[in-house]
Amino acid sequence: MGLRIRLSKQTLAVLDALLGRAGQWQHGYSLSQSTGIPSGTLYPILMRLEKLHWLETRWEEAKTRGRPPRHLYRLSGTAREWAREEIRAAQERRFWKPAEHEA
C-alpha cells in the first residue's frame, strides 16, 4: 500500500466500478460490462492492482457442476480511500470523468 502509480483512464474506470459497490465482491465479467473495458485490458489492470495490494481476490465455489470456479474482486479497505483520492484528483485535472450512466 501507499505506492502511487500513474493511473490510466481505464484503471480509473475500474476503480470507480469497484468503489460503486465497495465492500462487495464482483466478477470480472460484470466489471467489464459496467466499465465497457474488454477482457484483454481489464485483466492486466486487475493483476496490477492486486500486485499493489489495492485489490483483494478470492476464488468462488463453483455453483454449477462442470463449471470452473470464478474469481472475485474487491478493493481493500485502505485502497478505497486512495482510489477515491485518485478519482477526485483525475476529475479535478479533467483527465477523467465517470461515464454518464455511472455519474
Add this chain to the structure above:
Amino acid sequence: MSMSTQENSVTARLARWALGCAVRHWPEETRPWGLALAAEIDETASAFETVRWSLGGIMFFLRSVLWSGWRWMKLPAGGSLSGGPEGPSMLPKRSRAFTAAVLAAAASLLALPEGREAIRTVLASWQEYNWQDYRQSDSDARTLERLATRAGKEKDASTLAFVALSTTDPKRAVELVEHAVALDPGLIWLYSASSHRPNYAPPREEWLARLQAADPDNAVPYLLAADELDPLRICPLYQHGILKDAEFELVESDSKWMGLMERGFGAPRYDSYVQKHYRLTRTVWNRDKNLSPKIVLYGLWYHAIPSLLNLRFFGRVKIHEAQKARAAGDLSRAESLLGEVDAFGTRMADGNGDKIEKLIGMAISRSADKELADFYSSRGNAEEARRAALRVEQIDERARSMRPGHDSATRSQAQAFQWEGILVQGFGILGVIAGFAALAGMLLLELWPARIRNAKTIWRRALCWIADYAPATLLVASAAFLMSFLPFQHAFTEYRSSSYVLANQERLMEALGDLHGIPDYVMGVNAHVLIWAFVTIALTALLLFVLVNGIFRARHAPSKPA
C-alpha cells in the same frame, strides 16, 4: 446470468476452444489470471460477446507470454540453478538478454557481405586440398557441379567454360569444354587452356588441330602441339647443364617436333589466352559472388601454357644453328636466324601472356641479342652491335622491374598481407573456439541445470565463466576477423571490378597464398610435429602443476597432535 442460445454456434465454440488452448499454455506466473478470465466465458450473453471475451483473453495471453519471456531473458543463463551450495553467486553475471544481444551483434557482423566472404575464404583455406593429385574438396566439387547443371539448363556457355577449366574431374572437363564450344564457338580457346594433368587426357591433338585452323596466326597452338609429342623430352638434356652437339642433333632429327616449333616461332602473334581466361573468371565471379576465391582461381593456376623449357631449348637450338652458320661463313643466314629468335622473344614478351611467359620471352630475346651484339662487333658493325647491347640492357631493366618485391612499396604490401593473413587465421580460430564454447556453456546451463547444480564447484564456476565471457570474446574476435580480412576483400573487389587484371591477379594470388600458407603449414608435414609438441607441453605443464601442488600441500599441512 443466462447463457445465450447461440453459445453453441461454430464461431463461439471456436472462440472457447482457442481460449482453452491459450489457458493450457499460459505462463506459470500469471496462469491463475488466465483461469479467472476463462472461467467468465460461460457468462457471456451472445456469440459476439463470447468471441470478444475470448479475443481479449488471447491478447492477454500474448502479453503474458511476452512478459514472461522478457523476465526469462532478464535472468542469466541457467537461472534455475539457484539451489547450488553457493546459491545465486554461482550463476553467470550477464543476463540472457545481454548475451543474446552480444551474439546477435557478432552474427550481424559476420552476416555482412564482407563477413560472408571472409568466412567462405577462410573455410576454404581450412579444407584439405590435394594439389599434387589435382583433387578438389567434395564441397568445391559439388559447388562446381551445381554451377554446371544450372549453366547447362540456361545454355550459359561462359559458366560452362569456367567450370570446365576449374573442375578436377577429367571426364567432366572434356564434356563441358565440348558443350561450351558448341554453344559459343568464340570459346574455342578452351581447347588450349585445359592444362596437362596426370589424370587428364583430353583429345588434345584433335582440339589443337581445330584451334590451329581457327587461329592460324597464333604461335601457341603449334607450340602446345609440339609439347604433346613428348613433353618430357627436353628435361633430361638439361640435367647436366651444358648441352652437347650430339644432343642438339638428337632433337633436330625429330622433324615433326622441329616443324611445329618452327611454325610457332614464325607465327606473327603469341597469345596463350590467359587474358581471355582472366576475363571469363572475372565475369563468372561477378555473376556469382558467393564462390570462394579458391574455386575461382583454381582454373587460373592450372591454365595451360606452352612448355617454357621447350621454348628456351628451341631458342638455343636456333642460336646453335646460327653459330654453326656463322662458323661456316654463312653470315646472312646466321643473322636471319638470330633475328627470328629475337623477334619471337619480343612477341612473347609483348603478347597476351602471363608474367612468367613474358619473362621467358625476354630471356629468349636477350640470348639472341647478346649473340647478335657479338656477331655485329666481330664484323666491325659498331652501330648495330651497340643497338643489340642496348636491347640487352633494356631487357635486363624490364626484367628487374617485373621481379616480385622489386621496390619497397611491393615488398611492404607483401609483408602486410603476410601479417594480415596471420591475423585473419588467428581471429578466425579464436572466433570458432569462442562460438563453440559459448554454445556449449549456454546449452549445458539451460538443458541440464540439475546436473550442473550437483557438479563440483570448479566445473560450475568454469561454465558460468564461459557463459559470461565466450559470447563477448566471439564478438571481439568477429570484429577483429572482419577488420583484418578487409585488405583481402579489397583485393577481391579490385579484381572483380578492374580491367587491369594482370596486376590484380598477381596481388590476389599473393594475398591468397599468405592466407592459405598458415593452414597449409599447420595441416601439412608439420602437423604431427605440432600436435606432439602441444601434447608434450601440456603433459609437462600438468606434471609440474601436480608436483608443485603436492609440495605446497605437504609444507602447509597442519601437524598431527602427538
